[in-house]
Amino acid sequence: KNEVEQSPQNLTAQEGEFITINCSYSVGISALHWLQQHPGGGIVSLFMLSSGKKKHGRLIATINIQEKHSSLHITASHPRDSAVYICAVRAQGAQKLVFGQGTRLTINP
């Protein structure tokens, strides 16, 4: 079992829909990251969080440390949100990130 599991692996939705991508992990962590990989391959860091909730524009990330679970929400989705979304965790005391396999999101007009 991978340390970091994302679901779903693939998600297709219509423009305007509310999107939720989930990330579960199996170890105690000091931080969780959400990243976005564009169709061209570039990777951008979206959020780093260790508790609670963060919001940036239409993107919201939440984390429940007790349940070892995080969600990334996109409100009013748009075709330009189509990308692979990657969850990564840093275990307590570790310097390195461990990455999930990613969720491929496609938003149709």
Next chain:
Amino acid sequence: NAGVTQTPKFQVLKTGQSMTLQCAQDMNHNSMYWYRQDPGMGLRLIYYSASEGTTDKGEVPNGYNVSRLNKREFSLRLESAAPSQTSVYFCASSVWTREAQYFGPGTRLLVL
């Protein structure tokens, strides 16, 4: 600021050839990383440098060597390329290892 730059963007090698992937950052970051990304798998850490003058193995270091040339530059060397090293390689940097990472555009490597 250019951020994190990588060269080359694309390379084809024959089995047994050697090459060095170059990475540079202009953000005065202390920590730098090399990852590989393969279809169906998450990013996997090859080597990292927590600070200038230090390097450490990641999850998949076999077949690779690294050099932290100075604070800006971190190179990855394949001494004898193998088809299993066909992948997309990403360099990243961060202020320190506990901070968000900034990624380069990637190098697509094909080993025949």
